[in-house]
Amino acid sequence: MTPLAPVPASGADRAPVLRERGQREVFCGLTGIVWLHRKMQDAFFLVVGSRTCAHLLQSAAGVMIFAEPRFATAIIEERDLAGMADCQEELDRVVTRLLDRRPEIRTLFLVGSCPSEVIKLDLAKAAQRLGAKHAHRVRILNYSGSGIETTFTEGEDACLAALVPEMPTLARGSAGELLIVGTLPDIVEDQFLRLFAELGIARVGVLPARKAADLPAVGPDTRYLLAQPFLTETARALEDRGAQRLEALFPFGAEGTTDWLHAAALAFGIDEMHFNRVIAPGRERAKRAIEHSRERLAGKRITFLPDSQLEVPLARFLATELGMEPVEVGTPYLNRRINARELAMLPEGTRLSEGQHVDKQLDRVRADRPDLTVCGLGLANPLEAEGFSTKWAIELVFSPIHGFEQAGDLAELFARPLRRRDVLRV
Amino acid sequence: MQLAVWTYEGPPHVGAMRVATAMEGLHYVLHAPQGDTYADLLFTMIERRGKRPPVTYTTFQARDLGKDTAQLFQDAARDAIERFQPQALMVGASCTAELIQDDPAGLAEAMDLPCPVIPLELPSYQRKENWGAAESFYQLVRTLADQSIRPRGSERKLANILGPTALGFRHRDDVIEVRKMLDALGVEVNLVAPLGATPADLTRIGAADFNIVLYPEIGDEAARWLERTFRQPAVRTVPIGVGATRDFIRETAALAGVDPAPALDDDGSRMPWWSRSVDSTYLTGKRVFIFGDATHAVAAARIAAEELGFEVCGLGCYNREFARDVRDAAKLYGVEPLITDDHLAVEEAIAAASPELVLGTQMERHIAKRLGLPCAVISSPVHVQDFPARHSPQMGFEGANVIFDSWVHPLVMGLEEHLLTMFREDFEFSDTAGASHLHAHAPKPVTPVAEPANEPAPGSLWTAEAERELKKIPFFVRGKARRNTELFAAEQGRDAIDLATLYDAKAHYAR
Ligand code: SF4
Numbered sequence: 006m007t008p009l010a011p012v013p014a015s016g017a018d019r020a021p022v023l024r025e026r027g028q029r030e031v032f033c034g035l036t037g038i039v040w041l042h043r044k045m046q047d048a049f050f051l052v053v054g055s056r057t058c059a060h061l062l063q064s065a066a067g068v069m070i071f072a073e074p075r076f077a078t079a080i081i082e083e084r085d086l087a088g089m090a091d092c093q094e095e096l097d098r099v100v101t102r103l104l105d106r107r108p109e110i111r112t113l114f115l116v117g118s119c120p121s122e123v124i125k126l127d128l129a130k131a132a133q134r135l136g137a138k139h140a141h142r143v144r145i146l147n148y149s150g151s152g153i154e155t156t157f158t159e160g161e162d163a164c165l166a167a168l169v170p171e172m173p174t175l176a177r178g179s180a181g182e183l184l185i186v187g188t189l190p191d192i193v194e195d196q197f198l199r200l201f202a203e204l205g206i207a208r209v210g211v212l213p214a215r216k217a218a219d220l221p222a223v224g225p226d227t228r229y230l231l232a233q234p235f236l237t238e239t240a241r242a243l244e245d246r247g248a249q250r251l252e253a254l255f256p257f258g259a260e261g262t263t264d265w266l267h268a269a270a271l272a273f274g275i276d277e278m279h280f281n282r283v284i285a286p287g288r289e290r291a292k293r294a295i296e297h298s299r300e301r302l303a304g305k306r307i308t309f310l311p312d313s314q315l316e317v318p319l320a321r322f323l324a325t326e327l328g329m330e331p332v333e334v335g336t337p338y339l340n341r342r343i344n345a346r347e348l349a350m351l352p353e354g355t356r357l358s359e360g361q362h363v364d365k366q367l368d369r370v371r372a373d374r375p376d377l378t379v380c381g382l383g384l385a386n387p388l389e390a391e392g393f394s395t396k397w398a399i400e401l402v403f404s405p406i407h408g409f410e411q412a413g414d415l416a417e418l419f420a421r422p423l424r425r426r427d428v429l430r431v
Numbered sequence: 432m433q434l435a436v437w438t439y440e441g442p443p444h445v446g447a448m449r450v451a452t453a454m455e456g457l458h459y460v461l462h463a464p465q466g467d468t469y470a471d472l473l474f475t476m477i478e479r480r481g482k483r484p485p486v487t488y489t490t491f492q493a494r495d496l497g498k499d500t501a502q503l504f505q506d507a508a509r510d511a512i513e514r515f516q517p518q519a520l521m522v523g524a525s526c527t528a529e530l531i532q533d534d535p536a537g538l539a540e541a542m543d544l545p546c547p548v549i550p551l552e553l554p555s556y557q558r559k560e561n562w563g564a565a566e567s568f569y570q571l572v573r574t575l576a577d578q579s580i581r582p583r584g585s586e587r588k589l590a591n592i593l594g595p596t597a598l599g600f601r602h603r604d605d606v607i608e609v610r611k612m613l614d615a616l617g618v619e620v621n622l623v624a625p626l627g628a629t630p631a632d633l634t635r636i637g638a639a640d641f642n643i644v645l646y647p648e649i650g651d652e653a654a655r656w657l658e659r660t661f662r663q664p665a666v667r668t669v670p671i672g673v674g675a676t677r678d679f680i681r682e683t684a685a686l687a688g689v690d691p692a693p694a695l696d697d698d699g700s701r702m703p704w705w706s707r708s709v710d711s712t713y714l715t716g717k718r719v720f721i722f723g724d725a726t727h728a729v730a731a732a733r734i735a736a737e738e739l740g741f742e743v744c745g746l747g748c749y750n751r752e753f754a755r756d757v758r759d760a761a762k763l764y765g766v767e768p769l770i771t772d773d774h775l776a777v778e779e780a781i782a783a784a785s786p787e788l789v790l791g792t793q794m795e796r797h798i799a800k801r802l803g804l805p806c807a808v809i810s811s812p813v814h815v816q817d818f819p820a821r822h823s824p825q826m827g828f829e830g831a832n833v834i835f836d837s838w839v840h841p842l843v844m845g846l847e848e849h850l851l852t853m854f855r856e857d858f859e860f861s862d863t864a865g866a867s868h869l870h871a872h873a874p875k876p877v878t879p880v881a882e883p884a885n886e887p888a889p890g891s892l893w894t895a896e897a898e899r900e901l902k903k904i905p906f907f908v909r910g911k912a913r914r915n916t917e918l919f920a921a922e923q924g925r926d927a928i929d930l931a932t933l934y935d936a937k938a939h940y941a942r
Contacts, residue, residue, distance in 0.1 A: 028507065029490045033466020053432075055526035055555060060441040061469045067814075079432045083556040086530075095432040103434065119464045119527035122493070152466030153493040153527070364514060383471030383483065390481030 022339065027362025030383055031312060031337055032399075033152030034160025035118065036065045040403060041164055041213070042075040044188045047111040048217040050076040051103065052150070053096065053128060054118030065399075075110075077103070081120055092126050093134070100135050100145075110143055112217035114164060117149035144171065144218070156337040158235040158313045158402065161188060165212055168220060169242035172212075175224030182208040183269055184221060184248065186240070187233030190405040191215065197256075197408060200266060203283045206273045212239075223248050228272045230265060232256065232407060234347070235314035237340050254346050255318040256407045257415060258326045259291035264346070287409035294413025295326055298420035303328035305376040305423065308369075311335040311361050312381055312398035319379075319401065319415075320355065321347045327416055331355045332373045335366060377422060394422045437774050437794055439749035439812060443553035443563025444525050445470050446649075449625075450567045451521060452484040452597035456629040457571075458517035460508045462500070462528035462535050465490040477815050478598050487511040491528075501533045505542055512544055519575060519630035520544060521567065523551035547630065549574045559772075561648040561724065561750055564596055568625055569652040575630050578660065580637040588687040589619050591639040591663070594650030595626035600727070600811045601825045602626060605645060608827030609670065612680060613643075615694035618687045637661045641686045645669065645826070647726055648750060671730035673702055673738055673831045700828035702835045706739055714839065718911060720745035720786035722769065722777055722795050723810025725753030727825075729760045731790050731809045734834060736764060745769065745784045747777065749792075774798070785910030788842060793817070803906065805841035892920060894929045901933065915940045 035058055038050045052058050059078035066074070079099045084090045096115075104110060113135075115128045128147040136145040148167040150160040165186065175182055183206050185197060194211060201209045210221025225247030231240060234255055244250065253268035254261040263284060270280045307329050309316040316336045323329040333356040341348065351357075358366070363384075370378055370393065378388055378395045385395040396419055406415040444461055451459040452474050461467070468488050474480045489507045491500045508522065522535040536550030549570050553563045582589065592609060595602035606623055613620060621639035622632045642657055642665040644650045654665045664686055670679035677695060684691035705711065719741045721731045725748040735741040747769025748757045754770040761768035769780050778798045781789060789799040789806040793814045799806035808817050809825075824830040893901070904912050912933075919936035920928050 027490075027510075028468075028488055029465040030468050030471070031465050032469055033464065035466065036469075056435075056438060056440075056442040056559065057444075057467055057526045057555065059435050059438050060445065061466060063437055064469055064473060074436060077434055077436045080435050081432060081556060083554070085432055086556055090432075092432070099432050099434050119466070120530060123496070123527055123530040151493075152464035153491065153496070156465065364510070381472075382476050383468060384475070386475040386479060386481055387483045 021357070023356065023358040025358060025360045025362040025365065027365065029156070029311075029337070029361040030363040030381055031361070032065060032157040032381070033061070033119075034150035034155025034157065034163060035061060035116065035152075036157055037150065037160030037164060038062060038076045038116065039066045040188060041161060044191075044215065045112065045213050045217040046075075046215055047109065048075065048114060049103070049107060049110045049112070050114045050116055051100065052076070052078040052116045052118055053121045053126060054078055054081065054116075055120045056080055058118045058120075075107075081124075086124065092124070093131055096126075096131050097135065097138075100139075104139060104143060113143055113145045114167070115145065115147040116160075116164075117147065117151055117154075119151045119153050122149065122151050122153060146171065158233070158315075159238075159338070161233070162236045162238045165236060166238040166242045168213060168217070169223070169239060169246065172220045172246070173222040174246075175222035175226055177224060177226065179224075179226055180208060181226045181228060181273065182210060182222065183273065184223065184227050184229040184243070185209065185211045186229050186231050186243065187236055188213060189232055189407055193405045193407050193411060196410055200283065200287070201269065204266070204270055204273075204275050204280060206269060206275070225249075228269070230269055231343060233315070234318050234340070234343055235338075237338075237343065240343065250343075252346065254321070254350075257318050258322040258412050259288050259295065259409065260326060261318065261322055262291065262407070262409050262412065263288055284409075291409040291412035295416045297413060298416035299327050301420040301423055302416065304330065306330045306332050306373070307377045307379065307419070308333045308373060308375040309335050310363075310366060310370075310378065310380040310384065310398070311337040311358070312379070313402050314338060314340075315398075315401055316379070317344045317347045317351070317357075321350045322415070323419065324352050324355075325350055326412075327419075329419075332375045333358060333366075333369060335359070335361065337361070377419060379419075394426050396422050435773075439772050439774070439792065439794065440560035441470070441473075442526055442555050443558045443560060443566070444523060444551075444555070445473070446560040446563025446565070447521060447523060447551055447553060447567040448474075448484055448486055449560075449564050449596040449598050450571065450649075451486060452480070453595065453625040454485075454628050454630070456518040456631070457485060457521065458511050458515050458519075459484075459486045459521040459523070460504070460511050460535070460539075461486055461488050461523055461525055462504050462533060463488045463490065463525035464492070464527050467525050467527075474597055477813075478818050479815070480597070484597075485515065485517070489528075496531065500528075500531060501538055504533055504535055504538050508539055508542060508544065512546065517546060517630075519547045519549060519571075521549045521551055521571070523553055524555075526555035529555050547574060559750075562752060564649045565652040568593075568596075568649060569656060571625075571630070572633060572636060572653045573656055575633040576636045576657075576660070577634040578637065580635055581661070582638060582640045587617060587619055588640040588689075589621040589638060590666075590683075590687075591621050591636055591642045591657075592623040593642050593644050593654055594646030594648075595623065596646075596649055597626070598811070599626075599646065599649075600808075600813050600817065601823060601830075602646070604822050604824035605826040605830065607822070608824045608829055609643065609645060612670070612676075612694045612827055613683070615697070616680070616684055616687060616689050616691065617693075618683065618689065637663075639663060641665060643683065648724055648753060669726055669730055670826045671727070671830060672734035672834070673700065673828065674733060675730060676827055676831060697828045700831065702738065702828070702831040705832075705835050711739075711839075714842070715740045717741045717788055717842070718744040718784070718786045719788045719790055720781050720784050720795075721809070722747045722749070722781075722789075722791040724748055724750050725756045727810035729756050732760050732764060734831070735790070738831070739835070739838070741788070744786050745780055747771065747780070778802075785914055787908065787911065788838065790838065807838045807841055892917070892926065892928045894927055897929050897933050900930055912937070 117128050132145045132147040146167045148163040223246045227248035229248050230251050251268040254264035256262040256265040320331040320334045335358040339359045388395050405411045474484045489503045522539045539548045642654045644654045657663045666682050668679045670676040680691045680694045719735050721728050728748045732743050743764040746761045749772040758768045774794045790809045792810050796806050916936040
């Protein structure tokens with residue numbers, strides 16, 4: 006058994022963290038491309054990797070029938086490894102051909118993979134060289150989505166962190182600007198932008214922007230809100246440019262969303278009465294919408310297997326707003342600083358685990374017998390076959406779940422597997 | 432480097448997983464980074480298996496590199512043996528582990544494990560999924576087969592059925608049909624492998640009198656070794672389609688020294704009559720484009736041409752290893768073989784051929800959807816909807832019945848076709864309405880990519896009037912009409928396509 010490392014902290018995050026090493030059943034960071042390429046409409050993602058990487062993207066993307074998705078894989082072949090072809094030259098050839106075919110591309114990400122990293126293929130150098138060659142037409146950036154460096158959502162983190170140095174500088178002494186950081190579905194982003202406008206926060210930027218070419222500015226007068234909990238590196242890069250993070254819960258559920266908006270309102274000196282007036286209708290709607298699922302979920306025990314780093318904020322939402330009882334909250338990586346407020350609200354006794362040893366973790370699920378287990382696609386059906394109700398974690402990354410108007414949908418995502426179990430008579 | 436968006440085959444270790452997952456009592460320790468665990472979902476989601484694939488991934492990380500990845504591998508192997516207690520263990524590397532050269536084979540050997548170990552060398556940068564499955568199965572058979580076991584020499588012959596795996600297109604149901612035929616012939620089954628076999632079963636593979644290679648892409652390499660080692664002959668005819676099923680029965684009966692009649696007189700074979708009945712007349716000469724793995728593509732071409740009266744207007748496969756079969760078949764049907772794993776090249780070829788039906792993989796299904804063409808799936812790779820709950824084989828007489836239904840279903844029905852032509856202006860017969868019996872599944876051309884082959888290029892020879900007339904032709908034959916007219920105009924050296932040219936061409940091609 007892995008020793009429990011006591012972590013000194015305040016509140017409920019006194020809970021010890023179980024740190025495990027072993028087989029990890031999680032996607033690598035390449036997977037983020039599946040949603041990032043839909044969000045940034047003028048960007049293209051070129052993975053430099055193996056057939057495995059191409060197959061992963063295809064399998065994670067499922068039955069998408071986009072005429073031609075804005076991602077592809079440059080598959081490294083034997084002749085590249087044997088030194089018969091120069092990898093950098095090969096990459097130039099592939100990129101040139103790609104840009105000829107897709108003249109509308111304004112930003113090209115060269116995405117590193119395990120194979121490209123192990124053979125030490127320098128994609129930063131390639132990006133620089135190709136960027137110079139295709140200057141004025143397309144910006145070429147690079148980041149790593151490899152499985153040896155990144156877990157699932159850390160791919161988005163690496164991508165956004167690569168964009169930060171490209172952001173224009175916000176002139177000093179300019180009126181403060183709010184920056185929302187993390188990929189949100191367009192509809193959710195628009196809801197938030199309307200709310201900030203109503204609150205009276207005039208200048209709001211989003212990262213990533215829908216057009217990667219229109220990056221928002223950043224500087225010491227930037228206050229930023231993380232919309233996603235997995236953006237550790239992006240946060241660091243923004244802070245290097247002087248931006249300050251606003252401490253808040255993540256915008257899940259009525260309370261999380263209120264806290265998140267409130268952090269911005271406080272920072273921008275918005276009158277408290279006005280704040281309450283603006284957010285009250287949304288907040289009430291969220292509470293009403295959640296109520297539908299509350300009956301089904303209250304008192305039910307839930308376990309999260311590590312997947313997207315959304316586990317801690319979601320467990321908090323389910324515990325505080327729906328009365329669920331988190332048994333184990335597993336996360337691939339726990340950023341205590343970013344999640345400080347979240348951790349403080351997790352019920353006493355919640356077992357927090359970081360990393361994974363999948364077989365031992367499944368043994369614990371069998372011993373705990375939670376009512377609902379949130380897990381990856383590879384584990385869901387096998388657990389169902391053993392009699393456990395499950396929720397696929399990937400759906401939480403792909404569907405609109407942030408904000409007041411989606412709070413009911415988010416609760417429903419957890420309630421549906423349980424309701425289904427109750428209605429089925431087969 | 433090769434630029435790829437969608438791929439027909441995964442890496443070779445996925446082929447090894449298909450073998451491991453198909454079997455019982457076997458475990459596979461794969462030296463691989465965490466992201467490679469995505470492959471589990473192919474089995475648990477797409478095939479809806481209720482069990483995790485028997486695969487332990489070492490999931491090494493960057494910080495382990497150059498330090499203790501070899502130790503990680505050995506720990507993972509030891510844990511796997513202890514937890515799963517397999518009868519045999521396969522060990523190997525994925526693409527990344529191949530680069531760090533930890534040598535899983537040597538490491539496993541040094542551990543002196545309590546069960547047979549089958550080391551797999553699957554070169555990820557040269558080979559692909561089907562090859563990986565074939566090689567893994569061959570290595571398993573070679574390592575585990577007990578060479579002292581020989582056929583029992585009884586009157587009743589024993590056969591091995593080789594090739595079905597997890598994630599195979601209709602493998603589960605094909606095996607049932609093939610067993611039925613062997614039953615009717617009085618041939619006993621020694622074992623089916625990999626699907627459902629244990630390593631212990633494989634030791635007795637030499638007890639069979641002959642082998643049946645159901646899926647050559649996966650089973651043939653092992654079959655060739657068995658031929659050499661045990662002198663087991665093999666039935667290589669793949670029983671997909673009525674004609675091929677009859678050939679298969681005769682070939683099997685000859686090897687077993689039995690009368691083929693009991694299996695040939697299967698009164699469940701409805702496909703021949705369904706095809707001869709007058710309602711099927713309208714199928715005559717429908718142009719089909721066929722693409723898939725070589726075995727399924729070649730079988731489909733024979734059915735299309737001989738059993739449904741279609742015209743094969745395109746034929747190809749994505750697996751170069753079996754390209755020769757496709758080349759030979761293509762010659763037979765007078766088309767250029769298309770051997771490629773670039774789905775964009777396949778899309779171009781389909782658009783250029785403007786077929787009335789596409790038979791392909793899930794990739795061709797997407798292509799056909801974009802082009803507004805009817806499509807049926809005949810080969811891996813397939814998606815979740817191609818793992819039906821009902822019995823739905825491709826092989827044997829029942830398989831042929833299934834094929835008749837699933838290929839004819841997407842087409843517009845005979846009489847309806849005439850009505851569409853006669854009452855072209857009826858709003859309910861608009862292009863987007865599709866075939867009436869298909870409801871939501873009707874192919875709905877999506878603009879603007881809908882009909883690249885059907886729209887005149889800028890600078891087209893078509894006069895506006897001829898173009899309008901062409902639009903009155905139902906959508907499912909319009910591509911053909913356009914193509915024929917243009918060919919005709921080119922042959923005749925006409926510099927414009929007017930109404931007269933359109934109808935001259937119609938007369939010229941009248942059949
Ligand atoms: S884990 Fe590495 S090798 Fe596997 S798909 Fe991800 S980047 Fe590619």
